[in-house]
Amino acid sequence: MHINLWRSWAVSSVLFAGMSGVLPAQAASETEYSTQALNEQLVMATVWMQASAEYKALSYQAFNLAKMQFDQVDREYKGNKPLAVVVDADETVIDNSAYQAWLIGQDQGYSSKTWGEWMAAAEAKAMPGASEFLAYVAKQGGEVFYITNRNVSGLEGTRKNLQDLGFPNVDDAHILMKTTTSNKAPRRQQVAENYEIALLIGDNLNDFSNDFRTKGMAASDAAVEKNKALFGTKFIMLPNPGYGDWEGKLYNGNWGASAAEKNQMRKDVLEVWKP
Template sequence: MPLRHTLALSSLYQRRLVPALSAFAIGVALSGCASQAQPTSSTYSSADLNEQLVMATVWMQSAAEYRALSFQAFNVARLRLDQALEEHKSGDRPLAVIVDCDEAVIDNTAFQAWLIGRNEQYSSDSWNAWVEDAQARAMPGAGEFLDYAHSRGVEVFYVTNRRASGLAATMKNLKQLDFPWVDEAHMMLRTDTGDKQPRRDAVMSTHDVALLIGDNLADFDSRYDADDVATRNAQVIQDRAHFGERYIVLPNPTYGGWEAALYDGNHSLSPREKDQRRRAALRTWSGPAQQSP
């Protein structure tokens, strides 16, 4: 074949082949992006699911609004405690306050932040290591409120579902924060059950409990341990008079009974299944009205 024909054909192939290859490359790239945006069930990992912790965790760690809500909760708690003290008479049983620990008076968001970017879910091993490190910080306003209760002779009972094996480390952490009433008589950790009612009943059998403070509604009543969203919401309606009166709730969007209810209590769901349950619970706007052409 003459050289000029060969060169002409080569030029023709280049004009046709390069755009085709470019289109193919773009298609592959877009396909890769799509697969990252919509991972399959087999590739969706705990690391993918943990990315959903970013907004909630950074809000708790940096938002002034979060601090304001925490201060507000403890300000209301002090007002209610003052009311209880005014009504308390000589000869009555001693007054007490029951508080949860995690995300109620101490902040564990550094543990949640540690999960982000890692391909693992919450586990007893990693959580126990965090507990033993004793690095949880005081919730805004918690120390001041607990000190005030102590100054008025009101006992504080820490009813927490941290396991009893973490008692020494938890006491160390609370003492570092200068919290009062940190002794074995007032630390009531989990032993054989996560139901806190027997521990609450034990306190109520000897004390008049003025307030219960927690981030999870099961910190107030075991009926909130229900594994479905509707039951928990219906219970809130029934108990609505107690909130801000006897029950003081701290905000926690990172974990809790509300999340377990999305999974019907089944934490063994895969990361993809948990993601699907979360998205299915969203109430979504239909979008702007379509304009006629």
């Protein structure tokens, strides 16, 4: 900026601040919004996921329901293909809330670098009820497929993590990671060619069907209404208030928006009571 122009801008800013009763530094602090400040919004969701008994109860509920539905399919199925259960990984059978907790206090958001380090560390814990359910499926003769949008570069750490947790069918044939697309439909179809998929379990609507690959919140709501009979029967949903495709829809797909813009777009969708 040219020095004289800068001086004019600075003088105008001071005069405006003086008239409004706000010091320049105070005015700047009100207009600047950092990624660290945005990350503070993760606190309540992450605390709930890590500490509340309600979160654990919902996870147990999901897998108890999954067992009931798997048993029903197993009793009634007359086909020739073996039965399979398709599960997502993150926030479905393994808990990554420690990574979310690490972001709190950092002036950076999710990145492939730090997420890669987290995957390599192989420290994610099992979701409550996941180990028991997956072991039950295997004991009944079913197979488990892990269709995850973790990048294939994280295969080694992911495999180790799942093996350390004692999950069944942890091999390259059953872990289907993202390669060129985040669309899970081709991988689901790959499983369906040789197996009857009894259940799909996930924390994100795109874990279930391409009906949910929508571009906005209203379209997602409509897709849920269209498929509502499948939730609790074919589709088993796990709670995840921390992150997901739903967040990108708040931003109209603009993940590169500034922290201030994301903060505003999050608040713009709130239904606010006015006394």
